[in-house]
Amino acid sequence: MSTNLIDLIKGQLGPATVSQTATQLGESESGISKAISALLPAVIGGFANSNAKSELFSTVKDASTSGLLSNLLGNLSGSDTVVSKILSLIFGDGDKLAAITNAVSSYAGIKTESTNSLLNLVTGATAGTLGRYATENNLDVSSFGNLLDEQKGLLTSLLPAGFSFASLGLGNWFGTVDAEPVNVNVIPEANQTPLADVNPVTPVTERPIVTDSPITDTPKVEVNRSGSTHEIVSDNNGGGGSIWKWLLPLLLLLLLGWFFWKQCNKKVETVPVGTTDSSAVVADSTNTTPDSVVTTRETLVVTLPSGKTLQAYKGGIEDQIVTFLKSDDYKNSTEEQLKDRWFNFDNLNFEFGNAKLTPESQVQLDNLKAILAEFPDAKIKIGAYTDKKGDEAVNLKLSGERASVIKSAVSSAQVLEAEGYGSKFAKVSADATDKERESDRKTAIRFTK
Incomplete structure (x- = not known):
């Protein structure tokens, strides 16, 4: 079974990244989503069809250790030399790049400069993911x-539906020949009237369509590719059958593209809550159990004291801790009071059973680093927790490793301590369902003085 790299790459380009990119570029989120949905197959197709596989391989391997994935939004300016080199390797001359960006800009309804920035973003996400894999x-x-x-x-x-690279001559990148230039000659039978407006040598970029004739005999279609001539004689059994052979797959493809486009344009995201094993935890400053296992998340712009903004979730950890740090409640709190006030991460997740962060977690880690930089006097402690299921010693070790991973990822002197508590504070029985135990699996921070 082949590996679907597309899903891995799309994990780097989730709703939070779309929102932040839209803010930086001054474009709508729907326009950014549409552009990314068109650029992603172009970039992956460029990788797959490049004649410089060896050089690409060494370049993406270097990208995996250069921190490319941790600074995707920094690639918008096009200053990353690795991204620039890869674009040259997969697209060659600037004419092809210009044609792609112009086509995508027109399709998504955004500025060409914004599409160029998004091309750097998508290329960086693809290269980083490929390199890591x-x-x-x-x-x-x-x-x-x-x-x-x-x-x-x-x-x-x-x-995406309504978009094609066929006019750019890139159709063969996608495993089809629809984009190849085709010369069509319709040769009438002796008892048929010749078609007046057919130019036998005019190149077209679409697959020729042979419409059914009221005359019993079906016309022959002569297709000329690269100088060779092939005669195709279609059977007239049933008449409309030849149309459905290409119409049905096209309708299915359009439906699939429409569904993908609708998914990319959602501004409200529905996410699972209550676990750090590759799913999110609802932010709750008191560590109480969520009332439901699914919640609707609304994006929110969090403004820092300097005026810098962060894209986050309404009621999420960024929203909560910035509000708390600006309040008199924080300024007047004693260390004893701060000890019992924890803030749960709501978009920071680990792969199941280990201490490896999932790609989407980087957004929340970057946001936390930005917040700490704005409040230099703030000091935090990181805590990680598991549910009661399994061996307690294993759970304690795993939670400690996860806390340490977060501390290393934040890489700030303002993080004073990171500790794993295992199932010490878990409230739900080990015999309960996985959904019920989600509230005990979390990672969190608290402030300290």
């Missing part, structure tokens, strides 16, 4: 090339 799975140049080839069959379904 290649490193973790010990790929060599050959297996790397095979991996890229496997993605071609997945690209057609990724193209």
Whole structure:
């Protein structure tokens, strides 16, 4: 079974990234989503069809250790030399790049400069993800090339409805020949009237459509590709059958593209809550159990004292701690009072059963670093918790490792301590359902003086 790299890359380009990018570029979130949905298959197609696989391999391997994924929004300016090099390797001359950005800008309704910035963002996310995957799975140049080839069959379904690269001559990137120039000659039978307006040597970029004739005999279509001539004689059994052969797949493709576009344009995200094993925890300063296992999340712009803004969730950890730090409640709190006031991460997650952060967690870590920089006198402690299921010693070790990972990721002197508590404070029985135990699995911070 082939590996779907597309899903891994899309994990780097979630709603929070879209919101932050829209704010930085001064574009609508829907326009940014549409542009990303068109650029992603173009970039992956560029990787898969590049003639410089060996150089690409070494470049993305370097990208995996250069911090490219941790600073995706920093790639918007196009200053990253790795991204610039990769764009050159996968798209070659500037004419192709200009054609792609112009087509995407027109489709998404955003400025060309914004599309260029998004191209850097998507390329960085793709390169970083590929590099990390290649490193973790010990790929060599050959297996790397095979991996890229496997993605071609997945690209057609990724193209959004109403958008095509066929006019740019890139249709063959997506495992089809729809974009190849085709010369069509319709040759009438002896008892048919010739078509007056057909130019037998005019190139077209669409697959020729042969409409049914009221005359019993179906016309022959002569398709000329690269100088060779092939005669195709269609069967007239049922008449309309030839139309449905291409119409049904096209309708299905358009429906799939429409569904993907609708998903990208959602401004409200529904997320699971209550676990740090690859799902989110609802932010709650008192560590109480959530009333439900699913909640609707609304994005919010959090403004820092300097005027800098962060994209976060309403009622999320960023919203809570910035409000708290600005309040007299924080200024007048004693250390004893602060000890019992924890703030749970709501978009920081780990892979199941280990201390490896998921890609989307980087957004919340970056937000926390930005907040601490704005409040230099603030000091925090990190805590990690598990539920009661499993061996307590294993749970304690795992929670300690997770707390340490977060401390290292934040990399600030303002983080004074990181501790794992295992199931020490868990309230739900180990025999309860996984959903019921979600509230005990969390990571959190508290302020200290």
